[in-house]
Amino acid sequence: xxxxxxxVSSSPHLHAKADTASIMWSVSLALAPASxxxxxxxxxxxxxxxxxxxxxxxxxEYLLGKLYKEYTLWDGxxxxxxxxxxxxxxxxxxxxxxxxxxVFAIFVAKWVFGGLGANWANPAxxxxxxxxxxxxxxxxxxxxxxxxxxxxxxxxxxxTPLSLSKTAVSGGTLGFDGSALLSSMGYPATDLAQNxxxxxxxxxxxxxxxxxxxxxxxGEVSALALLIGxxxxxxxxxxxxxxxxxxxxxxxxxxxxxxxxxxxxxMFGGSFLSSIFSGGLMLGAIFMATDYVTSPISHxxxxxxxxxxxxxxxxxxxxxxxPEAVSVSILLMNIFTPMIDRYIIPRKFxxxxxxxxxxxxxxx
Amino acid sequence: MQRIPTFxxxxxxxxDRKVYSRSAAIERLPMPSELIVALSQHLGAPAKxxxxxGDTVMKxxxxxxxxxxxxxxVHSPVSGSIKEIRKVTLANSVxxxxxxxxxxxxxxxxxxxxxDWQSLDGSELLSSIKDMGIVxxxxxxxxxxxxxxxxxxxKVDSFVVNGVECEPYLTADYRIMLEKGEQAxxxxxxxxxxxxxxxxIVGVEMNKPDCIDHLKEIVKEKGYPIEIVGLKMxxxxxxxxxxxxxxxxxxxxxxxxxxxxxxxVSNVGTCNAIYEAIVLKKSLYERVISVTxxxxxxxxxxxxxxxxxxxxxxxxxxGFSKEPEKLISGGPMMGFSFFDTETPMTKGSSGxxxxxxxxxxxxxxxxxxxxxxxxxxxxLMPAKLYRYISNGExxxxxxxxxxxxxxxxxxxxxxxxxxxxxxxxxxxxxLGRKKK
Numbered sequence: 059x060x061x062x063x064x065x066v067s068s069s070p071h072l073h074a075k076a077d078t079a080s081i082m083w084s085v086s087l088a089l090a091p092a093s094x095x096x097x098x099x100x101x102x103x104x105x106x107x108x109x110x111x112x113x114x115x116x117x118x119e120y121l122l123g124k125l126y127k128e129y130t131l132w133d134g135x136x137x138x139x140x141x142x143x144x145x146x147x148x149x150x151x152x153x154x155x156x157x158x159x160x161v162f163a164i165f166v167a168k169w170v171f172g173g174l175g176a177n178w179a180n181p182a183x184x185x186x187x188x189x190x191x192x193x194x195x196x197x198x199x200x201x202x203x204x205x206x207x208x209x210x211x212x213x214x215x216x217x218t219p220l221s222l223s224k225t226a227v228s229g230g231t232l233g234f235d236g237s238a239l240l241s242s243m244g245y246p247a248t249d250l251a252q253n254x255x256x257x258x259x260x261x262x263x264x265x266x267x268x269x270x271x272x273x274x275x276x277g278e279v280s281a282l283a284l285l286i287g288x289x290x291x292x293x294x295x296x297x298x299x300x301x302x303x304x305x306x307x308x309x310x311x312x313x314x315x316x317x318x319x320x321x322x323x324x325m326f327g328g329s330f331l332s333s334i335f336s337g338g339l340m341l342g343a344i345f346m347a348t349d350y351v352t353s354p355i356s357h358x359x360x361x362x363x364x365x366x367x368x369x370x371x372x373x374x375x376x377x378x379x380x381p382e383a384v385s386v387s388i389l390l391m392n393i394f395t396p397m398i399d400r401y402i403i404p405r406k407f408x409x410x411x412x413x414x415x416x417x418x419x420x421x422x
Numbered sequence: 423m424q425r426i427p428t429f430x431x432x433x434x435x436x437x438d439r440k441v442y443s444r445s446a447a448i449e450r451l452p453m454p455s456e457l458i459v460a461l462s463q464h465l466g467a468p469a470k471x472x473x474x475x476g477d478t479v480m481k482x483x484x485x486x487x488x489x490x491x492x493x494x495x496v497h498s499p500v501s502g503s504i505k506e507i508r509k510v511t512l513a514n515s516v517x518x519x520x521x522x523x524x525x526x527x528x529x530x531x532x533x534x535x536x537x538d539w540q541s542l543d544g545s546e547l548l549s550s551i552k553d554m555g556i557v558x559x560x561x562x563x564x565x566x567x568x569x570x571x572x573x574x575x576x577k578v579d580s581f582v583v584n585g586v587e588c589e590p591y592l593t594a595d596y597r598i599m600l601e602k603g604e605q606a607x608x609x610x611x612x613x614x615x616x617x618x619x620x621x622x623i624v625g626v627e628m629n630k631p632d633c634i635d636h637l638k639e640i641v642k643e644k645g646y647p648i649e650i651v652g653l654k655m656x657x658x659x660x661x662x663x664x665x666x667x668x669x670x671x672x673x674x675x676x677x678x679x680x681x682x683x684x685x686x687v688s689n690v691g692t693c694n695a696i697y698e699a700i701v702l703k704k705s706l707y708e709r710v711i712s713v714t715x716x717x718x719x720x721x722x723x724x725x726x727x728x729x730x731x732x733x734x735x736x737x738x739x740x741g742f743s744k745e746p747e748k749l750i751s752g753g754p755m756m757g758f759s760f761f762d763t764e765t766p767m768t769k770g771s772s773g774x775x776x777x778x779x780x781x782x783x784x785x786x787x788x789x790x791x792x793x794x795x796x797x798x799x800x801x802l803m804p805a806k807l808y809r810y811i812s813n814g815e816x817x818x819x820x821x822x823x824x825x826x827x828x829x830x831x832x833x834x835x836x837x838x839x840x841x842x843x844x845x846x847x848x849x850x851x852x853l854g855r856k857k858k
Binding site: 360 | 431434436590663667673674675676678742745746747748749750754755756757758759760761775777780783786787788789790791792795796799800801802803805806823826829831834835836838839840842844845848
């Protein structure tokens with residue numbers, strides 16, 4: 059018998075199929091429906107924004123990889139960061155903004171701390187927040203989606219529904235909930251949404267935010283497309299329900315209970331559904347807060363993390379002065395992640411209540 | 423619908439890959455030309471050699487004597503002469519002395535008389551288990567007489583027989599349950615008498631429905647008070663901690679034994695060996711080993727004498743059908759890869775696997791994805807331990823329950839960054855102990 063060349067290694071000798079790259083590319087795939095919808099409703103210009111942010115991210119990763127002699131370009135994480143940066147841009151931004159955001163995300167947020175796995179902040183969000191506060195005006199002027207183009211006046215199209223209602227409320231228009239307020243200002247709805255609204259009783263505006271017929275960032279407008287991507291990730295077991303469900307529910311419940319207060323509707327006057335569908339919440343809850351590196355490692359910790367995100371999102375949305383609720387909340391909770399991981403640890407097998415009691419008695 | 427029991431925390435679902443050898447009935451290996459019988463075939467202190475070079479030995483004769491409390495006797499599997507005593511390295515990297523025995527041409531037949539165990543009392547049964555050198559045959563090789571010696575202040579209510587065989591590929595226990603089920607169940611009754619257990623429960627995973635039916639039939643026929651429980655497939659259900667959680671819903675605290683929750687767990691192969699030891703007066707010198715894997719030409723379940731060289735087993739199974747990448751003693755999740763086909767098998771060798779080339783992954787940085795935490799059946803945080811150990815913070819790692827890790831491999835199995843987690847835990851334990 060010929061002696062074969064044998065490998066000796068530690069157990070286990072079998073391995074599940076997933077690896078870092080397959081996970082990263084799957085997340086990018088899950089973002090495809092939302093980005094495609096964004097490109098469809100906002101036109102070619104949004105494709106350009108996405109392209110610039112992705113290429114910049116890849117280029118930055120390549121250069122830094124050369125510098126550190128770590129070739130991480132094809133693990134897909136830089137592509138994903140670039141894609142998320144692009145999806146968080148308004149379709150009308152000057153192209154140097156996504157460029158700067160991606161550079162900041164990869165250079166400062168990711169590699170300064172040691173590259174993949176070592177960063178404390180979600181790179182894409184850090185990039186977005188960096189350019190948002192540097193170039194607030196171009197970052198907060200939007201264009202109307204194709205599906206509403208003729209009906210939506212420019213004055214309304216230049217801002218997102220969330221910031222419109224925020225401005226109106228702080229201007230003293232009280233007594234309306236979000237969607238009623240926008241309707242009173244003349245925010246149009248698509249025919250489809252009006253028909254569905256007649257059938258279900260849910261306001262047409264809420265349905266439009268769910269479908270993605272509102273002004274906003276390229277990737278955040280369609281809650282439906284993001285949900286499809288989220289379900290795909292859940293089915294592939296790339297994310298678990300803990301962060302997205304806790305985040306969405308805590309924001310929605312707090313908004314429903316207390317969200318009506320600033321607009322004079324009192325307790326339980328807020329809107330449950332439209333708080334989930336509007337703004338960047340869906341994108342944030344499914345794709346940003348679930349970022350492995352910057353969220354807690356245990357399921358218990360993830361729930362605490364998501365509750366924090368939900369609470370801050372609600373707080374910033376209804377009682378804050380800026381329209382950056384989701385990104386700032388997630389970044390804020392990113393800071394707490396190491397602490398959560400240190401103190402919230404799973405209950406060890408065998409460490410039952412009865413056993414603890416026994417130990418206590420033994421000590422006494 | 424009734425819920426199928428399993429353990430609740432962690433666990434993974436590797437393909438069971440038992441298809442290679444599951445339908446191969448147990449075959450006896452033709453007598454090899456030479457046996458290497460190691461003196462350390464069990465957990466604990468190595469046995470003391472009772473014979474010297476040139477001595478002749480009888481089949482079943484005691485050639486190594488237990489030295490210390492946790493230790494076990496070693497018996498000669500054949501009649502023959504001792505060619506030499508030399509140092510060997512076993513598949514699990516243990517180095518110890520071993521007898522090299524050349525078998526006689528003619529071997530004595532197995533004795534036919536049987537002993538009525540019902541007439542013996544617990545302590546007599548226990549001492550013959552000790553004399554016959556019985557150890558746990560699931561892989562851990564813990565001396566059986568130590569396990570069954572119940573301290574006065576402990577009470578055992580349940581004896582759980584482990585017929586789970588959750589490691590992929592392995593089918594030795596499966597074949598034992600199918601072909602020697604009567605013996606194994608009678609062995610379980612013997613143990614129940616020794617440990618004075620009221621309940622006897624056999625746990626079998628649902629990928630072996632024929633075993634469950636077969637054992638149920640035997641129980642009905644013989645009227646044994648034994649429960650047969652089908653368990654939902656999940657690795658590592660064959661670990662005693664997970665098995666007791668699945669069957670009795672009891673959790674063994676850190677550093678404690680099944681005894682502390684009123685239970686004793688034994689492998690179904692061990693029960694069979696106990697039957698043979700008590701009723702047939704046969705010491706533990708041979709066992710069933712699954713020789714399987716995609717690179718074995720004719721995968722088989724082989725009844726082979728302890729001390730058989732792996733090369734003899736490979737030859738008996740037709741050698742390799744294609745070039746293997748790894749040879750493994752034991753199962754693929756916890757077994758040891760080795761490179762020398764002259765390595766002898768021991769009382770604990772449940773499998774000999776020849777695995778083909780697998781897809782190579784490059785390790786990346788830890789993503790903090792939490793899969794290891796979710797997969798750990800003890801609910802440790804492997805990623806955290808990995809970080810501590812790779813930074814040399816052994817004390818911190820020990821304080822984070824490193825010693826509770828049983829190296830089952832779930833964390834490394836699921837890790838998408840392909841980090842050598844189990845390897846790191848093993849290293850960390852060694853270095854951490856040294857520091858203390």
